[in-house]
Amino acid sequence: DNLIIEISGNEFPFFDGSGKEYYLKLKDLVVDFVSYKKEIIEIKRNLIIFDDNNFILLLPNKKFSCLVITNFPDYFSWQSCKLDNNFLDIIFSQTPIPKKILKEEDIRFFKNLGYFSNQNWLLGKGKFVYHKMLDLLGNLKILNKEIKAKIIAFRPSHKLNLQLVKKLEELSKGGKNGY
Template identity: 25%
Template sequence: MQLEREKQQTIKKEIIVQGIALHSGQEAELKLKPAQPGSGIVFSRLDLEEKIKIPAEPASVVNLVRNTTIGSKKIKAAKISTIEHLMAAVWGSGIDNLIIEVSGPEIPVIDGSALPYYQQILKAGLKDQPQKRRVFKIKEPIFARAEASYITILPYDGFKISYTLDYEHPVIGSSYFEFEAAQMDFSQEIAGARTFGFAAEVEKLHEQGLALGGSLENAVLIEATKTVNPLRFENEFVRHKILDVIGDMFLNGRIMGHIIAVKSGHRLHVKLAEKIRAKMLEEEK
């Protein structure tokens, strides 16, 4: 993914992805289709009678409990949840415009990372479009905080994320990782990092209707002193947090800046994304 790339891109041909949805546990399917220049990333639900387009932007976010859910403010049923891993894959592959059609209220989780989506996109191939790529450059610090968690974005000639993870759990503990987009390979360093959960929380999550599709095939399960399944990276947890930041920040398209995050989650990411969008709208006036 190069910010300096001049032209916008979309995919060459349609992609179909099928699998289990993480939270509902239902079978899900999505179709990725080429989109017109300047149209951005747009989702829609194929199973609803009223066909409504949901742009991937901060104003479309309707729920942030353990995932990022976008939807229509007018039609309550028109929701699509757990978009963050797919959004990170779309960002990482260099796509600017894409139509994403979903069979139901949630997209397939595949292996709990962004890598399967990324691989499918590259396999389908990308095509250049005539319009110039839009990149919003951060000109002054923007900040969001909630108790001991915070996230900020600073002016920077590139795209970088510095993340500090700190859990009061012996398996996770504290860790730090930095992703510099211009110097590091997204597919090698970030895309494969999987979502994670705690064995002690599984029953409670199921009672809330969450993580019903979770398994060792699509998440790292953490017990009191170890992970049940092996890690792909020694610091997979913090890398996955960076993946989430990328997916949530892509709600504003491509941006140039240095993000510094400490113990942040989807709620704070979207709060920052909303503040960035406000600046974008200011500059358009």
């Protein structure tokens, strides 16, 4: 919870293979555990954040679980993965296959969504949906609070994730940790 890493670039360089150096540095750190009571945001009523046809739904739950679903019907098949009890699993995934010949503007569109990085398509089994899951979890980590909710995210994005973070922070600051 108290780790600060400064990166000069768009994101961690995992896709180009240079992430090994980060792993080795992090592995060698001395970890000092500080005991403190972490704040909890417990969702007691349904909460939905949406943007166009994309949404993130939070449902009451005693534990944290998360389901991420991606779908771009004109181009690629469905992918989904879930995190339940700290176990990440692809519950249904197909290798996405382009359904039409992509034009240059289509390629730009998918680059902006994160389907393309360092001259490689991220189309292996579940890679894109894993990426979206990690984006969502990373954005929620900004809160530095435990969340008790079942999260269902349909085609999440950083924009949508950050709208959710802002809403949860607003509820938390308003003394409504049990929204």
